[in-house]
Amino acid sequence: MKVKIFLLSGLFCFQLNACIQENNIQPDNNQNEMENSEIMEIQILIGPSSFSAELKINATAQAFIDRLPLTLTMIDLNNNEKYFDLTEGLPANASNPGTIRNGDLMLYGSNTLVLFYKSFATSYNYTRIGRINDPEGLAHALGSGEVAVTFKTK
Template identity: 50%
Template sequence: MRILDTDDSQAWKGAWLATLMLLALSVSPLATAMDISSPPTGMENTTMWMTVGEQRFAISLEDNPATRELVARVPLNLDMTDLHNNEKYATLEQPLPTQEYSPGTIQTGDLLLYGSDTLVIFYKTFTSSYSYSRLGHIDNSTGLAEALGRKNVRVRFSAD
């Protein structure tokens, strides 16, 4: 067993003091005002817009690599195909990063990624055993099913 000499104990005291100062600063009102308590997320804008015909829907986005890459591609016009009378999908030209999970219940207004290249908008709530990557959710899905209709439709995704 090694006994700490004076120089070692002083170094540990300094490291401990620095750790305590960082902890105190991260929970202080100054940290809140300066927003230094958490690292930047990389998502400057967490809302994207979806336009179907004349109707416009705000989409609250998740903060993940797939949404950051999707936002970098907008504006994006997609011809979306109806599937099972509950969703519209379109295959993207380039794949997106994935973080798959099984939602169990898919909600009206969910914007999900199936596989790495299929963008899906759900206009009905139902249960599913499939896995998706979460991209976002339409803030107010009132009128979404009517806007998307039962046939194929052109949808525009934009940042504003």
């Protein structure tokens, strides 16, 4: 009888140890490096001004990157954004960001590329493509009315 209790105790400890080992798996550092490398920088040219933007690699951003370089005549809307209707849509995964920030590059619907140059609250849904790293001077560079904007990889 003592042998059975001893064997059952040993088996229980062995399985408990296996469970503890399984829950203490350390994160794979290569996975973290891959996630950090999933950001791509592009350059946005507006007249003589140049801005650097980071795009998180997702289906929308990747489809956008695949089309670069692009020079688009963007139209002003609401004195806070420039937009361009693409002839072919991009993959979309829209959600409400709550707040638009100066320098946000977004997709409205599946084919309207929007570059925001003022921050404000929104109730609309957008798919995030990226963001200008330092948007200081963006509103001045974009000016009022239509403007030619070039997007290209670095």
